[in-house]
Amino acid sequence: MFDICIIGAGIVGSAIAKELSKYQLHICWLEKGEDVSVGTTKANSGIIHGGYAAKHGTLKAKLCRRGNELYRQWVNDLHFPLDMIGAFVIGFNDEDKAVLQKLYENGIKNGVKDLQIVDGDFVRQKEPHLNPDITCALYVPSVGITSPYELAIALAENAITNGVELRLNSEVVAIEKEKDHFNITTHYTPLSVHFDYPKNIKAKMVINAAGLHADDVAQLVGLHDFKIHPRKGQYLLFDKDQGPLVNSVVFQTPTPISKGILVTPTYHRNLLIGPDAQDVLEKQDLATDASNLARVVETAKKTLSTFDLRKVITSFAGNRAASDRGDFIIEESKVDGFINVAGIESPGLTAAPAIAEYVIDILRNKGLAFTEKSDFKAHRKPYHHVALMNKEALNALIKESPNYGRIVCRCETVSEGEIDEALKRPVPIDTFDAIKRRTRAGMGRCQAGFCTPRILEILFDQLHMPIETISKNVKGSEIVIGRTKRALEEEK
Ligand SMILES: Cc1cc2nc3c(=O)[nH]c(=O)nc-3n(C[C@H](O)[C@H](O)[C@H](O)COP(=O)(O)OP(=O)(O)OC[C@H]3O[C@@H](n4cnc5c(N)ncnc54)[C@H](O)[C@@H]3O)c2cc1C
Known part of the structure; x- marks a missing residue:
């Protein structure tokens, strides 16, 4: 019998597994995909947000700022990609400046440090290739970039090194609640290497970190109290010779209908533009299309007009797990021992370490004993590149x-x-x-x-x-x- 079963190996499941692996707990970790990070975690902007954007008082705001802080600590032991390059939210007129001022005030309330409203000259000094008509910006030095799948893999490797049992290609298809445990049934789809995983698992508690499918997994135990809708974002990725066109993450001033398109170097110094936002019907729909990408290009040109479209090397899309509650859903459900970690849309990549802390607090409040392992290995060896x-x-x-x-x-x-x-x-x-x-x-x-x-x-x-x-x-x-x-x- 496992103490805990984590469902989902995106960044959220990975951060939870890594944090729980410090303690003397028997943990099983189930992922329907063929690798860690193959859900929304593999396809996003890769930004470690500063925490100025999410509305003060929400879980998103609180956990984003804390997550940003924790990654700066974790990177010393786990050696994942992280580069704190800072961000600008750019504006072109007084109307934009008023919005930036509101973002600044929200950021201060959220506890974000070093925020500054700056003028166009300040932006041009750091970013000489941007639109010369920029008149103002919110400057956020605490924003970073990462490689999201490498980040999740780093956390997962540390969790497994410390005893968490990961089972890939194992989709949870049924969950039955017994008096003091859950019976979990998986459907295993082997690829080329066959692992002899048992089909049925018993665990005292379940953590549902199934991303876009968190509502489907919750329904397996009869919970129907939230719904997840996929909201697609499309991107264009450029060759590395376009990367040096920007040094920071550059957002546009958000409008009531759009957060704008960002222009950023990736951690590996390609240039990335996107994402748009489009509600779609299918959670698996990750198709990119010419008309939406053309809009991404047009909007991005307002920030930077000199990128060379012939240097695009690929396009991709990711689906946000938008919930009908508007904030992260991190709570013990009505089913005793079943914890939902759902609706983790942006800034979920940033917030993941803090989400893990929050989940541990829930488990602690339930009376779970957290005894630290004497042989816990905090360090993970970096890859040679x-x-x-x-x-x-x-x-x-x-x-x-x-x-x-x-x-x-x-x-x-x-x-x-x-x-x-x-x-x-x-x-x-x-x-x-x-x-x-x-x-x-x-x-x-x-x-x-x-x-x-x-x-x-x-x-x-x-x-x-x-x-x-x-x-x-x-x-x-x-x-x-x-x-x-x-x-x-x-x-x-
Ligand atoms: C376009 C876009 C841009 C974004 N940009 C940023 C950003 O720059 N910064 C930021 O902080 N956040 C960003 N986000 C948000 C961030 O990507 C997500 O919050 C985060 O990846 C969610 O992680 P997750 O672990 O909850 O979900 P996922 O990564 O989707 O992981 C869930 C996992 O559960 C598995 N699963 C599902 N059902 C089952 C089942 N029945 N059995 C077993 N396993 C199952 C899935 O296969 C999947 O691997 C962005 C999101 C999008 C879409």
């Missing part, structure tokens, strides 16, 4: 492990050694995209055109799985169907 190493360090590493000298992905300079390393980490890997998220192989301008065959070979060699069973991500996305000559022979 040869692209970021200096010559001396790289030569020393190659001397020790020659695989770090064999480059697989030329766009992002990723070596075979980094792929070997990813395969030895605590979260099991059996898809191409899992390698991509950890090493950046395939993330560059050719979008995996060149490195795919070599990565497939490495997966084949190291995991001993038939090459035709290796999928890009979900079942059905297998990359090759067999050997060319065999296919031709079968056709005869």
Whole structure:
């Protein structure tokens, strides 16, 4: 019997798992996807917000500011991508300035430090490529950028190292409440590597961190008290030569109908523009379309007009888990021992560490004993990234492990050694995209055109799985169907 079962391995489930792993608790963690972070967590702006935007008094406001603070502490032990580059909310006239003043006052009430209303010259000094008509801005130095999937993976690795049992490809399909525990049934869809997971799990408590599907999971125990609606946001990602056009995260002044489109460098210094906001019917609908992306481009041009559209390397979309309550829903439900962590739309990526603290307080108030583990490992070893190493360090590493000298992905300079390393980490890997998220192989301008065959070979060699069973991500996305000559022979 587990003490706790966490459902969902997005950033929220990952932060909760990481925090709970400090204590002597037996924890099972179920994720229907093929990796950590494959829900909303993998596709967003990657901003660690300052906390000026969410309305004072809401959970969003309180947990955003605290989350921002906690990431700055956690990064020292867990070595995830985090760069506090600061943000501007830009304005063009007195009307915008009045809105910025309100945001400033809200930020002060939320406890955000170092906020400043600045003039156009201040903005131009830091951001020479932006629209010259900018007259004012709210400057927020405490805003950062991260790589959201690498962040979630870092937290998950630490949780697993400290004993949390993660089961991927395991969708929770039924939950029955017994007197003092829950019977949880999962549907396991193996990809190429088969794990022998039991189908039924018993746990004393359940934490529902199922993102867009938190309402569906709550309904499994008969709870119908909130609804999640998907709200799509689309983005364009540019090649790294466009990244230097901005140094900070640049938001537009929000209007009553729109938060505006942001322009930002990503942690890895691509240029990112987006997202728009569009209510959609299907939670799985992540399609991008030309007309919405054209609007994203037009709106972004108000901030920065000099980006080169020929340098777009991909487009993507993420769905916000908008709830009918308007704030985060983090509470014990009417079913004893079943905790909902739902409606975690923006700034959920930022707030996740503080959400984990908040959940632990709920569990503590329920009388759960929190005894710290004497052998808890706070530290997580960073990945080697040869692209970021200096010559001396790289030569020393190659001397020790020659695989770090064999480059697989030329766009992002990723070596075979980094792929070997990813395969030895605590979260099991059996898809191409899992390698991509950890090493950046395939993330560059050719979008995996060149490195795919070599990565497939490495997966084949190291995991001993038939090459035709290796999928890009979900079942059905297998990359090759067999050997060319065999296919031709079968056709005869
Ligand atoms: C366009 C956009 C931009 C955003 N920008 C930012 C930003 O810049 N900064 C910021 O702070 N926030 C941002 N956010 C919000 C942030 O991305 C989310 O708040 C956060 O990712 C939510 O994490 P989660 O863990 O709750 O959900 P998810 O990442 O969706 O994780 C939930 C997990 O539960 C799993 N699951 C679902 N059902 C089941 C089941 N039955 N059994 C097992 N597993 C299940 C899913 O597969 C999924 O992996 C943005 C969101 C969007 C959409």
